[in-house]
Amino acid sequence: MSAQNTVNRELFDQVMVPNYSPSAVIPVRGKGSRVWDQNNNEYIDFAGGIAVNCLGHCHPALVEALKTQGEKLWHLSNVMTNEPALRLAKSIVDATFADKVYFANSGAESNEAALKLARRWAIEEHGEHKSQIIAFKQGFHGRTFFTVTVGGQAAYSDGFGPKPGDIAHAEYNNLDSLKALISDNTCAVVMEPLQGEGGIISPTNEFVQGVRELCDQHNALLVFDEVQTGVGRTGDLYAYMGLNVTPDILTTAKALGGGFPIGAMITTDAIAKHLKIGTHGSTYGGNPLACAVAEAAFNEVNTSAVLSGVIAKEKIIKDGLAKINETYNVFADIRGKGLLVGAELTEQYQGKAKVFLNAAMEHGLMTLVAGANVVRFAPSLVISDAEIQDGLERFEKAVAQVVNA
Ligand SMILES: *Cc1c(COP(=O)(O)O)cnc(C)c1O
Numbered sequence: 001m002s003a004q005n006t007v008n009r010e011l012f013d014q015v016m017v018p019n020y021s022p023s024a025v026i027p028v029r030g031k032g033s034r035v036w037d038q039n040n041n042e043y044i045d046f047a048g049g050i051a052v053n054c055l056g057h058c059h060p061a062l063v064e065a066l067k068t069q070g071e072k073l074w075h076l077s078n079v080m081t082n083e084p085a086l087r088l089a090k091s092i093v094d095a096t097f098a099d100k101v102y103f104a105n106s107g108a109e110s111n112e113a114a115l116k117l118a119r120r121w122a123i124e125e126h127g128e129h130k131s132q133i134i135a136f137k138q139g140f141h142g143r144t145f146f147t148v149t150v151g152g153q154a155a156y157s158d159g160f161g162p163k164p165g166d167i168a169h170a171e172y173n174n175l176d177s178l179k180a181l182i183s184d185n186t187c188a189v190v191m192e193p194l195q196g197e198g199g200i201i202s203p204t205n206e207f208v209q210g211v212r213e214l215c216d217q218h219n220a221l222l223v224f225d226e227v228q229t230g231v232g233r234t235g236d237l238y239a240y241m242g243l244n245v246t247p248d249i250l251t252t253a254k255a256l257g258g259g260f261p262i263g264a265m266i267t268t269d270a271i272a273k274h275l276k277i278g279t280h281g282s283t284y285g286g287n288p289l290a291c292a293v294a295e296a297a298f299n300e301v302n303t304s305a306v307l308s309g310v311i312a313k314e315k316i317i318k319d320g321l322a323k324i325n326e327t328y329n330v331f332a333d334i335r336g337k338g339l340l341v342g343a344e345l346t347e348q349y350q351g352k353a354k355v356f357l358n359a360a361m362e363h364g365l366m367t368l369v370a371g372a373n374v375v376r377f378a379p380s381l382v383i384s385d386a387e388i389q390d391g392l393e394r395f396e397k398a399v400a401q402v403v404n405a
Pocket residue numbers: 105106107108109111140141142143192196197225226227228229253254
């Protein structure tokens with residue numbers, strides 16, 4: 001039996017924990033914004049590994065960084081520091097509000113570090129009473145027990161026994177609901193500067209500036225979860241840069257490694273000093289291989305050519321979706337920022353985002369959903385205009401198939 005015959009979708013059900021329900025297709029190879037499966041079917045990738053592959057698949061600069069570092073040094077420990085981690089931290093500090101960086105391996109771990117740091121800061125600077133964390137309904141911050149409890153969907157955190165305490169949820173884009181909860185006992189307000197998993201919801205300027213002011217009034221830290229929005233996704237290096245609001249702590253992961261697992265929590269000197277020696281850590285955090293790839297990805301994205309390209313490509317995708325909608329009338333709203341675009345389905349197609357995703361797959365296009373009612377697009381930041389057009393044509397065929405079914 002050849003490997004191809006034994007390594008198939010059925011094997012997933014035999015050997016994998018059933019928390020995912022992957023499609024029948026098993027991709028084996030990718031280049032730029034194209035992916036091929038076991039049967040050599042080709043797909044255009046508008047999903048980007050859930051907003052991760054910011055430079056597409058096997059970008060030459062990332063492959064080069066991986067190979068070069070792969071022949072030098074893979075792993076040490078935080079008993080020693082290493083050159084790629086130091087260089088990446090310096091690049092991030094130079095490009096952002098932050099003075100200090102903590103490396104983790106994922107978005108959830110970066111948020112876990114942010115939440116623990118916020119609690120430490122509040123206890124040491126203000127006292128034990130200041131422990132409340134306020135986040136937002138429909139927000140998503142990862143799947144560790146602390147981060148999933150901070151996330152705004154109880155369905156993801158229920159059923160695991162007692163939850164971490166003193167966490168409250170306000171409504172996104174509703175300052176009054178935050179005002180009703182916040183007090184001098186609030187340690188931090190945690191938000192995505194554009195809700196991703198929750199349905200591609202942008203904050204209004206008034207809201208995001210109001211959140212900053214309320215945090216200042218009550219001596220609470222503002223934590224921006226930029227795990228999905230960071231590293232060029234919205235057309236700014238970080239979304240906060242386009243909102244005229246600076247957070248106290250920011251987390252970044254997904255696109256940071258361009259497909260290699262890494263995350264980071266970044267903050268100011270004054271706050272960072274509360275994570276004293278021994279208070280937090282991670283075996284793999286700051287791994288040289290991960291940092292070398294991330295350094296290449298970060299520096300490649302942080303150029304005016306790539307960032308202005310994101311804004312130009314946003315328009316092509318949104319215009320293309322609007323045109324499809326003129327014919328088929330399936331979207332109630334087309335929204336998002338940069339290359340994080342959501343198409344919300346009309347009343348008639350409520351709950352059917354996955355049906356559109358599956359149809360797109362049949363026509364050779366990978367997409368995402370954000371909840372049951374929104375089809376999400378998060379392609380490579382350097383996808384070519386021709387590939388966007390090709391992908392839109394495939395999507396139009398998929399929409400036609402759903403509408404005519
Ligand atoms: C994906 C995501 C996370 C979780 O990241 P993981 O790497 O899966 O742990 C956290 N916050 C936001 C906003 C995300 O989009």
